Amino acid sequence: MRAKFQSKEEQRKFFLDVKKATKMGSRKLSRLLDLKSRGGLESYTACRTSPELSIVKKLEELSGLKANYEIIHNNKNVMVKRKIVTMPYEEAENILRKRFGDMHYSEILKFIEQDENLDDIANKLRSYGYRFDNHIIVRALGSLKLSRRFGLLEKFDEMGCAVLDGYVQNSRGSFLVRFSLGFLRQKLSAKNCKIGFIINDDYSKVKIFPLKGGKKLSASDNRLLRFHIPTRFPLKHNSRVKVLLNPKDFGYSLTDFVQDEDARKLAHKALERGFVIHPVRSTTNNAMGDIVLEYKDRKILIEITRFEKQQAANWKLGQVLLQRINYPSFTNFLILNKGVLSKSHLRAFDRIVVTPITVDFGGDWENRALDFIEKSIQT
DNA sequence: CCGCTGAACCGATGGCGGTT
DNA sequence: AACCGCCATCGGTTCAGCGG
Structure with a gap:
């Protein structure tokens, strides 16, 4: 008792x-x-x-x-609950600056950036002749470490970010956020990429950024990437968050993130002509076509198919209808081979306001398609 | 005041399986 | 390929207590 x-x-x-x-x-x-x-x-x-x-x-x-x-009764300790609570960053900075001075404080920051073990840092400080209570100092050091990781020192800035779907789950006392970015998975895990993250005000978006001494962006299985978020952030089990990352931070461009190969080619040419790639990545799941471009305040959804049989047109029709319903404000195009569409298909596409563009997928088909899109938008 | 230590706790990381 | 549910293990961080 x-x-x-x-x-x-x-x-x-x-x-x-x-x-x-x-x-x-x-x-x-x-x-x-x-x-x-x-x-x-x-x-x-x-x-x-x-x-x-x-x-x-x-x-x-x-x-x-x-x-x-x-x-x-039956409570071992009521004053200090056995729950790990990180010291607020401001308090940690105050304590450390006061105790070790500005110069050694910046050295501490360097140690933290190099991901040194907290005890090692404490011992180094002792070797300088400082004497102090571990209990407080190591906590303060831990606070610096975590504050960096949790983006508490950064501003939330989503400029130039790709937006991906993330899924949140409980995982033994912390949240696990997973998201899919197939091609990047192998490259990032090979590079042993460490990240920090920052969450926006309403906890709907998490931006991740490379951070030396951060936490690992690890692979969940063959396809997904994932990282942990401590339970101190009010996320929900089995919910979704948008995962934002700036491809440039990781050494890529937005076009690299385009999944479909033809769409990626088109995106490259489109960028040269002043189009912008819509940040939300098109995936099979969000029915956003193969790529969405932005041009003069318009959002242009493009589906590309190399099918040559007429049956394919039937199911493309269904696919783009879904896209129209999900994103009614977008302007839709379908790029496909000549001769695939019958007259009734043409009427159907016209009815649901999707403009087919026929190309031969040879030579400079990308620019010809973009010519068409530019022209049809201007009218 | 300070420093050390064992252990609790939790986050990180490696998986597995299954469905849509 | 994306989506989702879950497990086991390991090791770092923090707590609580002991003691200089």
Whole structure:
């Protein structure tokens, strides 16, 4: 059983008062109470833990003082819960600057960036002649480390970012965010890519960025990438977040992220002509066609198919209808071979406002398609 | 005040399986 | 290929206590 004081201050005051009243320090008091050492009394005085009830009672008897507390049954410790809580960044910076000075503080930051072990850093500081309480300093160091990782030092900026679908799940005390980016998976895991992340205000978007000394962006299986987010961030089990990343940060461009090969070719040419690639990546799942371009405030959804049989037109018709329904504000095009569409197909595409562009997929088909798109948008 | 240590806890990482 | 559910293990961080 433990004694729970009203506040840490009251607890500290009680132990100090007892020492004063009895004219004894922790050493003598511990001996009197038959304690193994005086460590416990020190911890109680420093409010690291809430005190054992029997000890408080004996101290009350000894000193004649009355303590104000409630009794906690079957609870080992009520004051300091066994839950890992990171020190706020500002507090950590304050403590470290005050204790080690600006110069050594920047050196500490360097150690953190190099992902040095916290104990190693503490020991290095000791080797400089500093003396300090591990309990506080290592926590402060841990705070610096995590604050960097959690993007607490960055501003949320989604300029130039690709937007991907992420899935959140609980995973033994932390959230696991997974997202699909097939081609990048192998490259990033080969590079042993470390990342930090930053979450926007309404917790709907997570931006990741490469960070030395960050956490690993690891592969979940053959296809998915994933990373952990601590439970201190209010995400939800089995929910979705948008995962944002700037391809440039990772040494890629947005066109590299285009999944379909023909669409990627088209995207390259389109960029040269002043089109912009829509940040939300087209996948088979979001029915956003093969690529979405932006041009003069228009969003242009393009589906590309090399099919030559007429049956293929039937199912493309269904596919683009789905795209029209999901993204009614977009302007839709279908790039395909000549002679695939019958007259009734043409009427159908016209009805659902999708413009077919026929090409031969040879020579410079990309620019010819883009010519067509530019022209049809201007009218 | 300070420093050390064992252990609890949790995050990171490696998987597996299955469905759409 | 994307989506989803879950497990096991390992090792780093933090806590609580002991003691200089």
